[in-house]
Structure formats: C-alpha cells, structure tokens
Amino acid sequence: MRNAIYLRRASKLIVEPGQHRLPQPYLATALKNIEYLGFTLSQPLMEVVQTMSVEQFLELYHQLVSDLKQLIGGNVNFRPMYPNFPKQVMLASEAELYINAIIHYITLQLNEYDALERIPLLDQVDLKIIDLGSAADFDHTIRNLIGAKGSISETDQADVEWVIANYEDVSSILPDEIPLKENVGFVIGTLLKYEKSNSKLISKYIRTATDVLRLAIALSDGDVSLASISKFRKFKRPERRLLLELLEQCGNRVEDMLRYKHRWIRLGEILHPAEYKHKFHGCKEAFDILRNNKPYETFSSKVEHALHLKDTSLAADILQSRPGEFARRLDHMLRMGEDNISVVEKFAAIAEQVSTPVLLQVRAHFSNRNKGHELRTFFPKGNVAKAVAIQNTLPDINSEACEAIVQTCKNTLIRRFAELPAMGDVYVDASLRQYVVPFSQRSASKALRTIVRGSRLELPEGDTIRFYLWWKEGQVDGTPTGRVDIDLSAVMYDEQWQYVEHISYTNLRSAQYKAAHSGDITSAPHGACEFIDIDIPSVVKYGGRYIVATLNSFTGQAYCNLPECFAGWMMRQHPNSGEIFEPSTVVDRIDVTADTRIAIPIILDVVERKMIWCDLALQHHPNYFNNVEGNQKGMVLMGKAMTTLTKPNLYDLFMLHAEARGRIVQHADDAQTVFSVNEGITPFDISTIMAEFIA
Known part of the structure; x- marks a missing residue:
C-alpha cells in the first residue's frame, strides 16, 4: 500500500537492493508491458530492480501493474455501444442510430456488432517515468501533507490515515507545527483513533476553542472544515475529560465559542462539564454564557x-x-x-x-x-467542488492605494x-503563470494528476481529443443503487460563449464538426462506458472556441452513492488506430465521487490549445431536465468564470522565492533550482508547494 500511495503521489517506488541478478528477459518483458500502460522505469530504478530475485521481482511487478491500471482506469472493461467507434458512428445512417437507441432503451441490451480488427496504435506516446524513491522521501511527502498551509483532500487524508495506522513510530511524519487548523483536528483525531498520541503531543497542536471543536468533530467522523453541520457521537469518559482539559487551557475561549454557538451548546450537552465539581471552571462559565445568552462584547x-x-x-x-x-x-x-x-x-x-x-x-x-x-x-x-460566480459590481478604488498594498x-x-535556505541559481518557467497556487484542496477529486482548479495545461500533440466515462451500478453500504444512467456530453461555444452545438446522447454526431459520441448506455450492472471524439481543427475552422465536458446523472443518483464512477481524456492523432481505450494515451483521469449529479471535469480552449482544470459540481438539485440542454445557463456561467479566473499564480510565487533566496537565470540547464511544468518543482507537486513554498 505504501508504494501504491507513493506511485500516485510522486511516481516513485521504494525498492530495496537485493543480492541477486535478475535475468534480463524478466525486466525487458515488464518494461514492454508497462509501456502499454504509458509508463517506464528510470535507470536508477532499473538498476535496483536487477538485484532482485525472480520471486521478489514478480511480486513487485504484479502489484505495479495493478496500481498503474487503477490510476489510468485500465482496470475495467470498456465496451461501448458501438465497438468500432468512432468510424462506425460517423458512417451509420440516422435511422440505424435512432432504432438502436430505442431498442436499447426498451430492452437495456446492446446490439451484437462484430468488433472489427483495428490497426495497431499509430500515435507516438511520451512515456511517464517511474523513479526510485526512498522511505525518508515518502515520509517527507506525508509530513508535507500534514504541514500544508492549505486544506487537503479526502484522498490526502486517506493517505495520512494509512501511514498513521501502519507506523509504530509516527514522529517521522509529524511536523513541529500544523499551520492549518482543520488539519490539526483531522490529524489529532486520527492519532487518537489508532492510539498513537498522548496529552503532551495533543496540547502542542491544540491552541484555540475552535481547535477543540474540530477535534470533537474529527472523533465523530464529521466535517472538520466546519462548512457543514456534523453530528457528535457519544464520547467515552476519558475522551470527554480530554476535550474539557484542552478547552480549559484555551485563551479567549468565550468569543471563539460564540462563533459556533449552537454547535458548542450541542457539544456541551455531551461533555457534561458540570459533572466535575472542582475542575473546568472556565469551561462551565463559557457554556453558561452560551446557553443563557448572557451579554458578551466580541x-x-x-x-x-x-x-x-x-x-x-x-x-x-x-x-x-x-x-x-x-x-x-x-x-x-x-x-x-x-x-x-x-x-x-x-x-x-x-x-x-x-x-x-x-x-x-x-x-x-x-x-x-x-x-x-x-x-x-x-x-x-x-x-463539494462548487464555484459561485456573481456579477462584478464593485466600484473602482484609488489606484495608488492598490499599488501601495x-x-x-x-x-x-x-x-x-529570505529567511529560508538559499536556492542558488534559480530558473522559473514563464508558463507557470497558467497554474494557480494551491491554497485549498479540500474538495479536490482523486486524479491521475492532481492540479488546482483554474489552472491551464497545454494540450499534447494530436488533433483528436477523446473523452471517456466509466461507471457501475450495484450496492453502496448495503443499499442498492437501482438502474444508473450517467451521460457524457460535450458542449461547444464560440468566443463570446454563444452556444454552437453539443455532442451527447441526443446528438451522436455533429453536422458541422468532426465529432462523435459512442452511444448512450442506460444501465451498468457490470459497468458501462461512453466516449466522445472531437477533432480540434474542425471546431476552430467553424468558429468554435470552448468545449465544456460534462457528466450528468440522468437517473438522479449522486455520484457519491455509486460503487464507482470516473472520467478522463486522451489525445489521439489517429483515432481509428489502436483500441478505443488505449491506456498509454490517457492524459488525465479523475474520480467522480462528489455529492452532486452534474460535474464539469474540464473545459477546453481549442484556439489556445489549453485544458482548463475545473473538477466542479454544477448543481446539487437541478431545476431542469438533467441533461446538457437543460443546464445551458449554468454551464455558460461556470465557463465564463473558469476561463476568466484571477487567482495567485505559481510563476509569481516562485519568482518571489527566487528574488529572495537566489539569483534568477534564464535557462534551466544553468540553474541549481528549477521551477517548471515538467522538471524540478512542478505544479503537480502540490503537497511540497503547500508546505515549503507558501511558508
């Protein structure tokens, strides 16, 4: 499990050197097989692997393949309605497409088309390199997560929890300070859950009444961000005493507690501070003020x-x-x-x-x-990954005041x-202006590459973008989902965000552009998939600018109530070559697990050839039919918001560090410290940036 986490977070593996000599055919075969998945091993990793025994290597290899397939979505069976997509859809008559759809809606069965033999993949793929890591570096990665200056995601929390649960000594992953308060609640709650903490350690991190509240919520498996109301569980007497002791040592507790007055009143009913006659006088006074609405100037x-x-x-x-x-x-x-x-x-x-x-x-x-x-x-x-966009009605303010600030x-x-360690000669890639600084990853979805919402990534070479979706119905926590129909759609807009056309289950191919949908599957007892191909030059030729990829839960289930649902995209220069789902061509893959029914994973700017990372929920309770036609207004608003977003960018952040801690150089080859998209510190090193550069 440690290597699975390390692979996902840093594309590294921990492999201990052995005393053997692995036969070359084993390594060559393994490299060829993982190349099909879009990965290869670095030379240092290959050198260590070659010292393993055959048994040790096979164990490492099988686990690696399983983990890589999970990362890109290659662990499931992709069987679209039209097995010879996209050519089959483009050549079929309107009557055939219509009749096939009606038959499927009535019977939920797929037509038995013969899958024609496809020519091998013609696209050239840049392989992702898996490097040799170390236990110390892995621990440093987890320590950075805990010490992040911004909120971390549920996936991040799951990784931290696994380490705490499986390490006998957690000192290597605990920083001296946990800057973000909700991380304090989660980490201390997890330490207590696995009996890895003591009162001295807890007191080191808990400083305010709100810290205590977050800890009580963490122990109740609630929302430590305090964005939603959480129900407190019944605490054991030692837990109640601990929470009261922590609250008693907090200064300015009354004002802090008044910020969340009603939650504290409910918590007080569980903690029972009055039971302790000669202790916790400050707590008793504070709860008395809250319960009896006594005047208190804040x-x-x-x-x-x-x-x-x-x-x-x-x-x-x-x-x-x-x-x-x-x-x-x-x-x-x-x-x-x-x-x-x-x-x-x-x-x-x-x-x-x-x-x-x-x-x-x-x-x-x-x-x-x-x-x-x-x-x-x-x-x-x-x-839940939501964005709120409102009309900007703020009046201008004095420009000199703005400049002074x-x-x-x-x-x-x-x-x-400047008080941080020197960095020597520093190179900062200008393209980092396109990447947003990570302040909050709380609602970020698990993805092949985690990136901050609003960041703009260059599209790889290729003319065809292929979106894909896979989902499954079944049971979640013992409750049947019923029939589940998730729809993949792509909506095209011009420069002014005027609607041009869409590709969805209602429109399987474009009359103007080279675009096709693989067919609408409406039930997924064994898993189901949908694909959309869009030829980018043809969209630009006819005046298109933006493409919004959307997922709609047609049958109304929230994504968090599904056994599995994920989406992604790949770039293809020869879309009829290779398999429809060709693992090595996957650029991004994102789990869709939010408590929502509509999701916008990405927006494409086909003129600038940029992918804008969204990972957004459009509506929690749609007011219209749950398809792409019924949500045009909301999508346009989100599209405008995400394509005009103004947030701190990584170029400005790293340039401040370079100016303060080093000497700026113009070429990466001349630098001791590199900040760029593909080498050195990259936008995907989110935990490192949050812990070490937002200092």
Missing part, C-alpha cells in the same frame, strides 16, 4: 459597529490586533472610507503578521482590482522568504 461586534459608523480609521485600529482579518476586510474599508492613506499605512504596519496565503491573495486581488472583470468567482468552503505584500513576502 471583537467582531466592535468592528461592525465602527464600520456601521463608516469610521474606517477606528475599524482599522481595532483590526490591527487581528492582522489576518484586517487583510480580509481591506477592500471593504477602502470602498467605504475617504481616508485611504491611513488605512493603507495601518495595514503596512501589521503586514508582517499576516499569513503568507493571505498576503499572496491580497497581492493578486489588488493587482487586478480595477480591471473591470465581468464576474467575481468564489469557491465556497466545503467538501501590492508593494507592501511583495516586500513583506520577500523579507519572509
């Missing part, structure tokens, strides 16, 4: 009162004691007050105390503040980064 009430009076100078004075909140309210104060100079100066005075993620976001926000973007886009906190943030970050 910090937020003081700030709101000052803003109500439009006294931004007073509000800034109050906020100086809480620098992070000052930074988040900066735009509001500049919009409503006339004394912008005073507010900016007071922000500069406390900027050193503002966290790096907030400074980066403030810098990006005010760099683009007056550019008049049509939409403002937000990603609400929670475990941007410069303050830059200078503060450079001074902060």
Whole structure:
C-alpha cells in the first residue's frame, strides 16, 4: 500500500537492493508491458530492480501493474455501444442510430456488432517515468501533507490515515507545527483513533476553542472544515475529560465559542462539564454564557459597529490586533472610507503578521482590482467542488492605494522568504503563470494528476481529443443503487460563449464538426462506458472556441452513492488506430465521487490549445431536465468564470522565492533550482508547494 500511495503521489517506488541478478528477459518483458500502460522505469530504478530475485521481482511487478491500471482506469472493461467507434458512428445512417437507441432503451441490451480488427496504435506516446524513491522521501511527502498551509483532500487524508495506522513510530511524519487548523483536528483525531498520541503531543497542536471543536468533530467522523453541520457521537469518559482539559487551557475561549454557538451548546450537552465539581471552571462559565445568552462584547461586534459608523480609521485600529482579518476586510474599508492613506499605512504596519496565503491573495486581488472583470468567482468552503460566480459590481478604488498594498505584500513576502535556505541559481518557467497556487484542496477529486482548479495545461500533440466515462451500478453500504444512467456530453461555444452545438446522447454526431459520441448506455450492472471524439481543427475552422465536458446523472443518483464512477481524456492523432481505450494515451483521469449529479471535469480552449482544470459540481438539485440542454445557463456561467479566473499564480510565487533566496537565470540547464511544468518543482507537486513554498 505504501508504494501504491507513493506511485500516485510522486511516481516513485521504494525498492530495496537485493543480492541477486535478475535475468534480463524478466525486466525487458515488464518494461514492454508497462509501456502499454504509458509508463517506464528510470535507470536508477532499473538498476535496483536487477538485484532482485525472480520471486521478489514478480511480486513487485504484479502489484505495479495493478496500481498503474487503477490510476489510468485500465482496470475495467470498456465496451461501448458501438465497438468500432468512432468510424462506425460517423458512417451509420440516422435511422440505424435512432432504432438502436430505442431498442436499447426498451430492452437495456446492446446490439451484437462484430468488433472489427483495428490497426495497431499509430500515435507516438511520451512515456511517464517511474523513479526510485526512498522511505525518508515518502515520509517527507506525508509530513508535507500534514504541514500544508492549505486544506487537503479526502484522498490526502486517506493517505495520512494509512501511514498513521501502519507506523509504530509516527514522529517521522509529524511536523513541529500544523499551520492549518482543520488539519490539526483531522490529524489529532486520527492519532487518537489508532492510539498513537498522548496529552503532551495533543496540547502542542491544540491552541484555540475552535481547535477543540474540530477535534470533537474529527472523533465523530464529521466535517472538520466546519462548512457543514456534523453530528457528535457519544464520547467515552476519558475522551470527554480530554476535550474539557484542552478547552480549559484555551485563551479567549468565550468569543471563539460564540462563533459556533449552537454547535458548542450541542457539544456541551455531551461533555457534561458540570459533572466535575472542582475542575473546568472556565469551561462551565463559557457554556453558561452560551446557553443563557448572557451579554458578551466580541471583537467582531466592535468592528461592525465602527464600520456601521463608516469610521474606517477606528475599524482599522481595532483590526490591527487581528492582522489576518484586517487583510480580509481591506477592500471593504477602502470602498467605504475617504481616508485611504491611513488605512493603507495601518495595514503596512501589521503586514508582517499576516499569513503568507493571505498576503499572496491580497497581492493578486489588488493587482487586478480595477480591471473591470465581468464576474467575481468564489469557491465556497466545503467538501463539494462548487464555484459561485456573481456579477462584478464593485466600484473602482484609488489606484495608488492598490499599488501601495501590492508593494507592501511583495516586500513583506520577500523579507519572509529570505529567511529560508538559499536556492542558488534559480530558473522559473514563464508558463507557470497558467497554474494557480494551491491554497485549498479540500474538495479536490482523486486524479491521475492532481492540479488546482483554474489552472491551464497545454494540450499534447494530436488533433483528436477523446473523452471517456466509466461507471457501475450495484450496492453502496448495503443499499442498492437501482438502474444508473450517467451521460457524457460535450458542449461547444464560440468566443463570446454563444452556444454552437453539443455532442451527447441526443446528438451522436455533429453536422458541422468532426465529432462523435459512442452511444448512450442506460444501465451498468457490470459497468458501462461512453466516449466522445472531437477533432480540434474542425471546431476552430467553424468558429468554435470552448468545449465544456460534462457528466450528468440522468437517473438522479449522486455520484457519491455509486460503487464507482470516473472520467478522463486522451489525445489521439489517429483515432481509428489502436483500441478505443488505449491506456498509454490517457492524459488525465479523475474520480467522480462528489455529492452532486452534474460535474464539469474540464473545459477546453481549442484556439489556445489549453485544458482548463475545473473538477466542479454544477448543481446539487437541478431545476431542469438533467441533461446538457437543460443546464445551458449554468454551464455558460461556470465557463465564463473558469476561463476568466484571477487567482495567485505559481510563476509569481516562485519568482518571489527566487528574488529572495537566489539569483534568477534564464535557462534551466544553468540553474541549481528549477521551477517548471515538467522538471524540478512542478505544479503537480502540490503537497511540497503547500508546505515549503507558501511558508
């Protein structure tokens, strides 16, 4: 399992050198077989593998093949409605396509077409390299996850939990500090679950009442982000005592508890602090204030009162004691007050105390503040990947104030980064401007390559993009799913986001473009799949610009209630060569597991040949028929939002580090430290970036 995690996270394997000499045919055969899956081994890994016995090697090889197939989706059987797709769909008559669809809808059976022999794959594929890793590097990867400055995904949490459960000594993976509070709750809760912790260790990380609340939620298997309401379980007496002891040591507990008043009241009913006559007096007092609505002036009430009076100078004075909140309210104060100079100066005075993620976001926000973007886009906190886009009605603010804030943030970050170890000569790839800084991966789906929403990836060579979808019906936690019909669709828009055409179960091929759908399968007791091929030059020729790939749960089940559902895409230059699902050509694969019924995995910009990573849920409860035609308005809004997104990018972040910690060079070959898309620190090294560069 450790190698499965390591392979997925870093494309590395831990292999201990042996005392044998592996016969060359074994290694050659293995390399040829994993080449079919799109992978190969690095020279250092091959050298170590050749010291293994045949038995050791075969065990490693079979597990590796199984893990690789799982990563790309090659572990299942892809049997589309039309086995000779795409040519078969393009040549069939409208009558044949219509009659086949009707028969399938009535019988749920597929027509027995003979699968014609296909010519071998003609596409040239760049193989992904699997490198030699180490136990120390693996532990460092997990420690970076725990010490991330942003939220981590459910997949990340599962990896951390496996390590905690299987390591006798967890000291190698625990950092001195866990900066993000929800990670504190999850990690401490997991340590307690597997009896790997003690009160001294817990006290090191728990500092506020909200930390205690998150821990209680973690112990109840709830949402530690606090974005949704979680039900508390009944705690054992030692657990109740521990939570009360942790709460008692927290300063300013009343105000902190008032932020989540009703949750604390429910938790207090379970903790029973009154049972302890001579202990936890601070806890008793706090719960008394909450339960009986006793007056208590909070910090937020003081700030709101000052803003109500439009006294931004007073509000800034109050906020100086809480620098992070000052930074988040900066735009509001500049919009409503006339004394912008005073507010900016007071922000500069406390900027050193503002966290790096907030400074980066403030810098990006005010760099683009007056550019008049049509939409403002937000990603609400929670475990479902949603985006909210609203009309941008913010008035412009003083440009000199914006520039002063941007410069303050830059200078503060450079001074902060300069305290980190030197990096020598540094190369930063300009294409990193297309990649968003990872601040929150909470709702990120498990994927072959994990990337941040809004990032724009270059399309590989090839004219045809092939989307694929696979799902299965059955039972989840003992509950039958019933018949499950998931539909794969692609909608095409022009430069102004005007609808052009779509490919879906209602329109299996395009009248204008070279595009085809493999056929609508409406039941999946043994698994089912759908494909869409789109010829990119033909879309550009007829004025298309954007292609939105969507998944729709036609039968209404949420994806989280399915045994399995995943989607992906591959680039093909010769789409009628090779198999329909050719593992080596897979570019990305993403698990669809959110509590939603419509998903947008990616958007293509076919003019710039960019893939915009979305991993989004469009609607939780669709108001229209659950197909692509019924959700045009929502898709256009999400499309505009994701293609005009303004967020901090990795180029700016790494350039700040380069300026503070090294000397910038123009070529990667001349650098000791490289930041680029394909070598050195890449956008896919998310845990490293979150732990070591958002410092």
